[in-house]
Every structure is written in structure tokens, then in C-alpha cells.
Amino acid sequence: MGQITFSEAEYQNKKRKTRREIFLERMDKLIPWNQLEKKVAHYYPKGQNGRPPNPLSSMLRVHCMQLFYNLSDPAMEDALYEIESMRCFAGLKLDRLPDETTILKFRHFLERHGLGKVLFKEVNKHLEKNGLMLREGSIVDASIISAPSSTKNESGQRDRIGGPPEMHQTRKGNQWYFGMKIHIGVDDTLGLIHSIDTTAANVHDIVPADKLLHGDERRVFGDAGYLGIQKRAEHKHRKDVSWFIAKRPGTRKKLDADKLKAEKIKASIRAKVEHPFRYIKQVFGYSKVRYRGLSKNTNRLHLLAAFTNLMIGEKYLLA
Template sequence: MRLFTDDEQLLSKLNAMGNPLERLDKVMNWALFTRVLIDIYDKPNKDKSKGGRPPYDFLMMFKVLLLQRLHNLSDDAMEYQLLDRLSFRRFVGCDEHKIPDAKTIWLYRERLTKSGKEDALFDLFYQTLEDSGLIAHKGQIVDASFVEAPKQRNNRDENKQIKEGHIPEEWNNNKRAQKDPDARWAKKGDQNYFGYKNHVSVDRKSKFIKKYELTAANVHDSNVLEELCDSNEPVFDDSAYIGQKVPEGCQHHTCRRAFRNKPLTDLDKRINQSISRVRCRVEHVFGFIETTMKGSTFRGVGKKRAKTNAMLTNLVYNICRFEQIQRLGLKTWA
């Protein structure tokens, strides 16, 4: 009982100092995810007479995955932090006697990936934002950021086969499990990246992520523009999207590009400056992911798992943005 009292005193002190997890809990209705989580994780025909340890609560494990992504932790590091930090345990809703280990965390994320229903979780929360009037629909900003994956050490012949869509026959099952045939190399400026791209459409006023697409890193940003955009809303993007098709009713505001022997005119520069004032807001989104959420790295293998990672990244960002707007009263676009 003394330990429980001490824990309560510690939590009260943390909350008084501004515990960010307590702030998230205060504004979030976590139960809204329950229906989809049951659909993903529940096994109605499971024979419970065989005994065994009861499964962890679905919502608790989902909050573990969200918290893990908020701090960009590996499965082992997440297990350690749950053991070590009272605020983490209180947020997810477990005590020190029933803490999921790294393997359990991996298994729950893997089941989410195999279900193919990760978009349903993202869409559920986005719909609550729509219902609350937090999506302004006064413009959408489209951009993409790299999601770096573990680099592959393949020889030239292996890389050639992978690019052609084949898995090298000499790879055994254990080696295949460690290889990522979906990730690709890409270059931006002088920097090389290996992995994927997180393409997003962001609401111009509220800075919520509206839609996302996950592709290999070498896929050009413009390839998924039409899928990301809502119709009848202005679209703001950079020069990478010049000449690309957008949905019906969209005004396309694209930064002008200079060409050899054809520099930008003063009018072009003014147009670019006007568009950039809007487009900079998507950089705030990526900046939050890179700083507060410790970056966009992906530790797994394969596009399906990378898609789950992207969903968790974008959902966690939206949840944090929602808390920020509620706490600071930032809704001024209605």
C-alpha cells in the first residue's frame, strides 16, 4: 500500500510539472479504436478451456504501439521503458506485474500488419477530427519525406534480380527474412537514402495529416499526387509536382521552376514566395516527426510492415496535434 501511495504522489507531481502523456490521456477518447481492434485481434473461436496465460488487452497493446512510435523506440527499448517508467505504465494501463515483453510487442504489431486494417485505425481518428470541425477544407499541402530502413548488403547480381522483381534463388528462408526486397535507394541533393517515402496531404489551416501513401524511396513524389488530394480544394505543392493531374475542382498552386537559360521572372518569384508561405506548414509536420517523435526510421523488413510504421507515425502526429489544439485553443479557422 505504501508503494501505491508513493506512486500516486509521483504521478501527481509529474502531472503538476506538465506530464505530456497525462495531457494526451485527458483529451483522447481511446475507446473509439475498440471496434477495429477487436476485429483485428479477437479470436472468437479460440478454445479457452486449454488454459494458458490470458492475452493482453487489445487497447492497452495498441497504446503501447502508439507510445513506442511517439518515442521511436525499438521493441527491446520499449520493454525496458515500461519496466523503468511509471508514467509509461500508467499511460498504457498496465502495472509492473504484467508488462509485455519485446516479443509480445512485436507480435501485436505483426498481427496488425497482417490484418491489413491499419488504415481503418487512422481513418477512425481522422473522422473524429472531421466530426469535431477541426478539418478546415481550405486547402491541402502535399509533400513527402524519406523513411530510412536498415541498409542491405547485396551484391550486384542480387540487386539486379531485386530490381527486376525477383528474389535471388540462393537465399534460404532465414536470409529472406532479413532482406527487404521492397526498399530502394534514392538521392536528394548530395544525400543518399535507403528505404521508403511517407507521402502526406496536410490540411492547410489545422496542419492535420488527411491522407498518406507509403512507397519505395525511389518513387517520384508526383506519382501519388492524385490519390492524396481531395476534390474541390486548392492544392499547394513544390516544383516536383509541375504538370501533374489533380482531382476535379482543385486549384493547383505549384512553385515555378527555373530552367537553363530561362531564370525565374520577378512574377515567378512572387508567386513562389506566396505559395511557400503556405507550404512551410507541411515542414512543421515533418519537423515535429523528426524532433519530438525522434525521426522517421523504420526498423523492420518489407513494405507491409513499413506501411504499418507509417500509419503509426501519422496517427501519433495527429493525436499530438489534436492535444495541442485542444490545450492551446488554436482553432481559429472556423
């Protein structure tokens, strides 16, 4: 064992844990590292030629921290140099830290092999083994994630960054938005995400709804944007599914007391789908896209969804 540095010695002797340390310890316990590393190891370079790669376990942990705190590649490198708790989480020492290029290349490696989705599925398998991923009912919903736009062109219109139709503008109420949509399907008990799709912001919520259902549902909940979903061709084979779709505000005003009560019950169940959006946008800070194209953002969102599921199911996993 090498001699410890001054920063490590100070870190070991401090009197209280910071919120960052508490959060990192929490995520360290929740994430099934061995299962995730096995999935990535199949594609990870073995270092037979040239310079040996950084340890997979450290790079995966660095990438996860980058997503926890929504850091750019240079900011992640700086954080590793400055913050001892982050180095401890990744199992790294000051004498050999990955630079921003190494961090970037690892992210590109995950994107190239579509490993965000693979790791998301692996986390869901882990939850299913623990009896948390129930499959009888689903709730579907969508949320807009904003993107930076530019009007510095001849027409003065907003550019579709990343190339059409990757990002687009859309109107919601009286407000205009520019960016993409994340569509999710969650189970109607704990609100764990089982399906994800992404589109440009102007795509109607009902269009990708078929990709959000796993096929074993007996009931499906959705807001008024999904009215008429059962009549679409892609859902006509779902004969045994009960569709609980919210009424429009104008229609609700005309309902009697019993039907209004039923609407409130549907709304209380449907509210579970908002919790994952809160984790993705507020806890992990992904209320604006970081990349131009849908593909890179989708890879990142799958991992954020995996972390979200672990945090929602935390009290059951650690019980």
C-alpha cells in the same frame, strides 16, 4: 484493491512531474481511446480457448508508447519494468506485465489486419467531428526515410532490403539516400494529414500524387517536383481544381516583383506540409525505418500520422 508496491508509493509521493509524465498525460487526453478500442476489438481474440489475452486497452496503450518513443519490443518490456509512469499510462501492475513476445504479437496482429490505416481514419473522423479536418485545399509533399543498407555482396552494391522494389537508393541534389518515401496530403489550413502513401525512395514524387488527393479539393499546392501534375491522365478529370505549383529556382530568378510575391505566398502556405514531417521524424524519432518491408513501416506511419494530427490540432481539441 491489492496492496501498492514500494515503487507505486514512491511515485505517488514525488514532488514534480517529469517531461515523460507530462507528455503521456497530454497524449492520454488527446487520443480518443474508446473509438480506437472499438475498431480493434472486432478482431481481438476473445480468449475463449486457451490462456486469456491481455486486456485490449492495456496492449493498445503499450503499443502507442512503443511508437511515441520508437522502442524495440525488448526495450518496451524493459521500460514497463523500470518506469512507473509508463505502467500507469497502460493501467498495468508489476505482477503482470506483457513480455517482449506478447508486445511483438500484438504489433503483428495490428499489421495483419491493416489496423494502422483503420485507426488513422478513425482519428481523422474524430477531428472532423470537432470541425478541424477541412477539405477545400490540399498540399502534397514527400520525404525520404532512410534505411540501413549493406554492401556485403558480390557486386558491392547496396542491397534492396525486404526485396525489390521495397527499398531503393536515390539521389537528391548531390547526396545519395537509401530507403523509402512517405508521401502525404494535408489540408491547407491547419496542415492535418488526410492521405498517406509509401514507395521506394527512387519513385518520383508526382507518381503517387493521385492517392494523396481526396477528391473534394478546389486548390492543390506542391513544390517544383509536382510541375506538370495537371497534365497527367489521372488528374485530367479534376476540372475545377486550381493548381498552385512552385516554379523552379532558375525560373523564379526571371520573375517580376508581382509574380515573385505570388511565389512567396504559395511557399508560405506550402510550408504547413513540413510540420507533420517534423513530428514524425523528430518528435517520434522515426527518421530511419525500423522494419525491412514497406507494409510494416506503412502500418506504423499511419499511426504516427494519427498522433501527429492530434498534436497539431491539440489547442482546438482541448479548447
